[in-house]
Amino acid sequence: MEIEEILRELDTIFRDILKNENITLTPETTAKDVEGWDSLTNMRLITAIEKHYNIRFGLREILKFKHVGDLCASIQAKKK
Amino acid sequence: MKEMDMIKDIVRAYRNYPDHVAFVIDDTSYTYQEVFARVRGIMPSVRDCPEDIIGIMAEDCIETYASILAVLLSGKTYVILHPNYPDSRNRSIAEATGMKQVLYGHESGICQSLPGKIKCISTLELRDDNREHSLWEQVQDENKNAYIIFTSGSTGIPKGVPISRKNLNTFYAAYHQLGWQLGPTDRMLQMFELTFDVSVVSSLYPLTLGASIYTVGTNKLKYMRVYELMEDKELTFAAMPPSLLQFLSPYFDEIHVPKLKYLVVTAEAANANLLQRFRSCAPNADFINLYGPTEATIYCTAYRIPPGGCKQHNGMVAIGRPFAGINAMIMDEKGMPVPAGEQGELWVSGEQIMQGYWQDKDRSRQVFARFNGKKYYKTGDLCSADSDGDIIYQGRKDYQVKIQGFRVELSEIEYRTKEFFSNETNAVVVPKKEDDGGCQLHLFVETAPHERDALLCYLKEHLPVYMLPTDIHFLEEFPLNTSGKIDRKTLTTLI
Known part of the structure; x- marks a missing residue:
């Protein structure tokens, strides 16, 4: 999967969970940049992403995500 | 001590x-x-x-x-x-x-x-x-x-x-x-x-x-x-x-x-x-x-x-035993101790209790009561005590809820909502417990369908993020119960 493709799918997931149609993610986006992306919604986002791609992240792995790009790279690696 | x-x-x-x-x-x-x-x-x-x-x-x-x-x-x-x-x-x-x-x-x-x-x-x-x-x-x-x-x-x-x-x-x-x-x-x-x-x-x-x-x-x-x-x-x-x-x-x-x-x-x-x-x-x-x-x-x-x-x-x-120096009582609606093991409101007294709310004598009066010559703070929490003396917590008495550990008076959200509508409409927040222990806040406004964003924007200006409603429902007419009060139970079924 291409990163761009993953980003657009993530947009949909983020918009749905954070109830904000204006979210457009880039690889550099961090939680700081997105209103409502906090500890609690993060878990809901992760769960939704896991479900969407039928993958599973480890806790340590989630900790290492510094921005959306890391998340995309992990999804990409798992879907190979 | x-x-x-x-x-x-x-x-x-x-x-x-x-x-x-x-x-x-x-x-x-x-x-x-x-x-x-x-x-x-x-x-x-x-x-x-x-x-x-x-x-x-x-x-x-x-x-x-x-x-x-x-x-x-x-x-x-x-x-x-x-x-x-x-x-x-x-x-x-x-x-x-x-x-x-x-x-x-x-x-x-x-x-x-x-x-x-x-x-x-x-x-x-x-x-x-x-x-x-x-x-x-x-x-x-x-x-x-x-x-x-x-x-x-x-x-x-x-x-x-x-x-x-x-x-x-x-x-x-x-x-x-x-x-x-x-x-x-x-x-x-x-x-x-x-x-x-x-x-x-x-x-x-x-x-x-x-x-x-x-x-x-x-x-x-x-x-x-x-x-x-x-x-x-x-x-x-x-x-x-x-x-x-x-x-x-x-x-x-x-x-x-x-x-x-x-x-x-x-x-x-x-x-x-x-x-x-x-x-x-x-x-x-x-x-x-x-x-x-x-x-x-x-x-x-x-x-x-x-x-x-x-x-x-x-x-x-369970919440267990009172701290040393705290006197805890489980009281009924009339301010008398409930029989052993029964549910009532938890009252506490002792040197840990505040004197009263900051410059708010009315509200202070509402939360304090005297019993056997002692001043008690009425916690608003429903509890019972078992035969070992352990206190068992059974939920909030009023509509105050905890969101992510923060205490939220639902009426504060209602207050700001009504304010947004120039106090011309009614608003009720119904908390909905989630299976994972969390709590969703459903805001009901008695009005014709309205634009959500402007309201949400207004609430964001006045309330911390954790107090923002999970969902907003517009209802032309609120259901009432037999005593003419807004029927929160029926509202819950509409979520």
Whole structure:
């Protein structure tokens, strides 16, 4: 999967969970940049992403995500 | 009970362990010596301020904690303002207390939104390394307030809970008496917002021991950070809301914290099954449930959760026995004790109880009652007591709920909603408990379908994020019950 493709799918997931149609993610986006992306919604986002791609992240792995790009790279690696 | 002075003990620990690490903030360590150099640097500004009440901008930096200590050592009262609060909320707290001085670290932006007569002082450069300068000179007046915590209020104006030094020290002595096996080598977590009173014990108690405090500030992904600290820094003590454990629960099989000696759950009802599942992650920890309203100074009951046979009600862990010095009663609607084992409202009395809300005699009158010559604070919590004397928590009496550990009066959200509609419509918030222990807020407005965004935008300006409704429903007409009141039960079925 291409990163761009993953980003657009993530947009949909983020918009749905954070109830904000204006979210457009880039690889550099961090939680700081997105209103409502906090500890609690993060878990809901992760769960939704896991479900969407039928993958599973480890806790340590989630900790290492510094921005959306890391998340995309992990999804990409798992879907190979 | 032995009389104790928390601030005195903190100064003693500093003298005994000047080179111990007091705080670790964002991977930077500060020794007791370094913290107190800042405290000494800040104290002259605090002492020179003619008013007793000093505002402190809550930031996750060493200057914030040093400011708290400086205010307490100067015999004054601190009031926390928060950079993430809407401007109007900080302003109304500043106005209600009449503060003239605010101490801040990096967040100077907020100062512009405060009333102009307030002097904002940056604490970043304030240092005094001369250890000869005394910290503890005057005898502290026990009746003066140590802090005022502002909680959600139903009139839209936050209500102030003033806690005196007497309250705080009584709490400290009773808390100490719980028999913690903790000392100068312990590593302890402080993850609570400073606007919430549990942060007071999380950040001050370790300092009485010469122990180290690991803080987690207003990090957007703070729950992950707490896990990281617990495991990587081998924390020995952690107090947290059960929602944090709920959040980590899908990953329990990855978590291993064998060095943890104590897990304290607090701030909201803890789920017994969840804690049981966490046992294997923290095999050497004692699990303790601590309960208490802000009005009774942080905590006033404790329940040591046994590995098996935890007492509970609908899955909510019992809150246990009252602290030493706290008198607890379970009362019926008429203000008389209920028969043994029956449900009633929990009333507490003792030296930990506040005198009354800040400049709000009416509301104070509503929450206090006398029984057998003693003044009791009515907690609004429904409880029963079993034959061992353990108190079993059974839920909130009114419509006050806890969201992520914060106390929320639903009526405050309703108040702001009605205000948005120029008080021409009715609004009701119905809390909906989720299976995972969380709570959704459904806002119902009695009006024709309306644009949500403008309303949400307005609410965002006036309420902290955790108070924003999960969903907004517009209803042309509210269902009423037989006594003509809005039928909240029927509303719940419409969610």
